[in-house]
Amino acid sequence: MEGYDLIGDVHGCGATLAALLEKLGYHQRGGVYRHPRRRVIFLGDLIDRGPRIRLAVTIARRMVEEGEAFIVMGNHEYNALAYCHRAPAGQGHEWLRRHTPRHNRIIKETLEQFRDHPQEWEEVLAWFLEIPLCLERDGLRVVHACWDPPLIDALRRDFPDGRIDEDFLAESVTPGTRAFRILDRLTRGIHIPLPEGVEIHSGDGFSRRSFRAHFWARDPQTWGDVVFQPDNLPGDLELRPLSAEERASLSHYGPEEPPLFIGHYWCEGIPALPAANVACLDYSAVKFGRLVAYRWSGERRLDANHFVWIRVPREEQARPQPWEIDFD
Structure with missing residues (x-):
């Protein structure tokens, strides 16, 4: 084993996923993408929005079941289970x-x-329930949205492998429960409510009354110190001081911690590292951004030169085609 190739939110871009795997040196044998010396770790959010969701799920599921990949649960897999x-x-x-x-x-x-x-969908849902909420392997950490040590410790006391059950799933939809706090923080991250009457109108067509905050600022003072999303905060809200309650709600991932890989935050532009030991791999593939991987080979300090990506063009004729990789 040389290392792991961590892949961000696919969101149904199945043909682009196949093209990225080929670019990384994985080739399909027996219906499974394989590499002789490396393994993939998917960061969740395989489903929703994209044009080839079944293909994306099939590629990832077969790789995981054959031991060629690992995966953590994203908020969209969780949403599908609860839905x-x-x-x-x-x-x-x-x-x-x-x-x-x-x-x-x-x-x-x-x-x-x-x-x-329908039978395939039932099998996919059963597989989603087997996906852990977080991973620690060989010196790296993986979670879809936020690594919160107290909540991860609480999860592992009952579920050492990070895999929840149906009772935990049922409890998790009730705000205030331990299950809700764990699933909300690990798969959706930290949200700070906007002032009354203020909304963000996102590029994906949804209106939001809160913004996504990151968790690696050492001593944040303002909303601008922690905002982590492509949508700008309205007006001068980036200058707004964090309240004591908001500061207390933030997790903190220090620079001395192991390398951490997350998705979820639909970044834009050229992939970059938000911290020396944190990589976000969600670069809005389904919104004609980039499907991004990070080639990790054991380094403790991450290197932006290790990003690999496929751009998703708007022109239909320029997009990766599934004719060679359609498992049907």
Whole structure:
């Protein structure tokens, strides 16, 4: 083993994923992408939004099941599990994740692409429940959104391998529960509410009343010190001081900690390192950005030269085609 190739949020860009694997030196044998000396770690969010969701899931699932890859759960896999699991009797609603217009819109493409494959979708959901929320392997750490040590310790007390069960899933939809805090922080990260009446209108068509904050600033003082998303904060809110309550809600990942890989934050532009020991690999592939990997070979201090990516062009004729990699 030379090391791991960590791949950010795929979001249904299955053909682009295959092209990136080929670029990294993986080749399909027996329906599985393999490398003689390296393994992949997927950072979650395989599904939703993209044009070839089934293909993305099939590639990743087969690699994981054959020992060629590892994976952590993203918030979109978690959303799908809760959306498709019935709520316990007496909850007052039918599904763990309510079928609101917003939630319906998020999962719409996934359900449509699996509509004619219901048995396959059930198997995929069962596989999602087997995906751990975090990984530590050979000197690196992986989580979809935020590495929060107290919450990860709490998770591992009951689930040493980071894999949750259906009871934990059912508990996790109730705000204030331990399960909710763990799943929300690890798969969605830190959110700071915006002032009353203020919204961010994101490039993906959603309006948000909070912003995503990162967790590696040593002594943050303002909202601008921790904001971590491509959407700008309205007005002069970046200058707004963090309240004592907001500062207390932040996790902190110090520079002495092992290398950490995250996705989730739909960065833009040329991949760069936000900290010497932190790499974010979500570069908005499904929004015609980049599907990004990091080639890690044991280094404790990360190197931006180790990023590898495939651009996702807007022109249909220029996008990777699945004709050689369609497992059907």
